[in-house]
Amino acid sequence: MHTNDVPADVVGRAVRLLVLVGGHPHGITLSELARESGVPVSTSHRLVNALCREGLVEFESSGKRYKPGLRLFQLGQRAGQAYGFAGTALPVMQEVTRATQEATLMSVLDGTRHLYVHYVDGPLTVGVRSEPGRHGPLHCTSMGKVLMAFAAQDVRADLLDRVELTPYGPNSITDREVLREDVRLAAERGYATADEEHHQGLRAVAVPILRPDGGVFAALSTAAPAFRRTMDDLVTMVPLLRSAAAELSARLPPR
CATH class of the missing domain: 3.30.450.40 (GAF domain)
Structure with a gap:
């Protein structure tokens, strides 16, 4: 039972982080992400980096901030076209x-x-x-x-x-x-x-x-x-x- 619950929880947390990043077009720090999402810093770091690997989020090293990635923009454009x-x-x-x-x-x-x-x-x-x-x-x-x-x-x-x-x-x-x-x-x-x-x-x-x-x-x-x-x-x-x-x-x- 617990095995089935974990993936859903992970997906829910990842989506929560993605939505937060999407709401901060100028970037959001890891500590801000963790605080606003309620997801622990270590878990937030792991999940947001996974989102970075998929191109949904981009990490700006100079300001150490996470920003919406080009793939997220692409998906948004496709959704807009569909509607x-x-x-x-x-x-x-x-x-x-x-x-x-x-x-x-x-x-x-x-x-x-x-x-x-x-x-x-x-x-x-x-x-x-x-x-x-x-x-x-x-x-x-x-x-x-x-x-x-x-x-x-x-x-x-x-x-x-x-x-x-x-x-x-x-x-x-x-x-x-x-x-x-x-x-x-x-x-x-x-x-x-x-x-x-x-x-x-x-x-x-x-x-x-x-x-x-x-x-x-x-x-x-x-x-x-x-x-x-x-x-x-x-x-x-x-x-x-x-x-x-x-x-x-x-x-x-x-x-």
């Missing part, structure tokens, strides 16, 4: 940005958070920046609200009970009943907004990208600085976002 985030989504999102002159973002639901999977920068000097691969909260972002609003009923109910209502921005929702109502409205009207809820000075609007069976695949958003766009300005972009979402729904591979 259609790059080849399929990029041209459609670029068209949206050309029309709005603002950033276009895409996210998918990942547990009790959303994961930024694609981003097109706007052409104006001051704009919204995003980094694919990072997580965002559900309760104070337009994409997070849309992903909850169009999730399966049991998933939506669970998320509305469990998401942390951290006050990230000046207008973050911190009352669970207010969040429930906001998500209900998003489901009713087909889009969600966030008005300086995640970051001060940032507004956004999002629509769902639906699968053929009606389930939500991802969320598509336009985000802009508050000094340049009123909330009403962004809402006028909803038809454009819906058109792009419909095109993506037809073109993205099923999940």
Whole structure:
């Protein structure tokens, strides 16, 4: 029995270390890896070096730091292609940005958070920046609200009970009943907004990208600085976002 448990534990620890390295693109030391993962230093050293041999992690000797390796980048690119985030989504999102002159973002639901999977920068000097691969909260972002609003009923109910209502921005929702109502409205009207809820000075609007069976695949958003766009300005972009979402729904591979 113990013999069968050991490999699974080793794999779990190795995956934990790989995820931690992936979350530190500028590198992380062995002692930091051990501390953050809870894996002893000697075991962390053995496992992370095994990941280095496979090219998933790279050791930077000058700073004695472990960084994501090229093979990890390659796997990420392949995953993105499989989901259609790059080849399929990029041209459609670029068209949206050309029309709005603002950033276009895409996210998918990942547990009790959303994961930024694609981003097109706007052409104006001051704009919204995003980094694919990072997580965002559900309760104070337009994409997070849309992903909850169009999730399966049991998933939506669970998320509305469990998401942390951290006050990230000046207008973050911190009352669970207010969040429930906001998500209900998003489901009713087909889009969600966030008005300086995640970051001060940032507004956004999002629509769902639906699968053929009606389930939500991802969320598509336009985000802009508050000094340049009123909330009403962004809402006028909803038809454009819906058109792009419909095109993506037809073109993205099923999940």
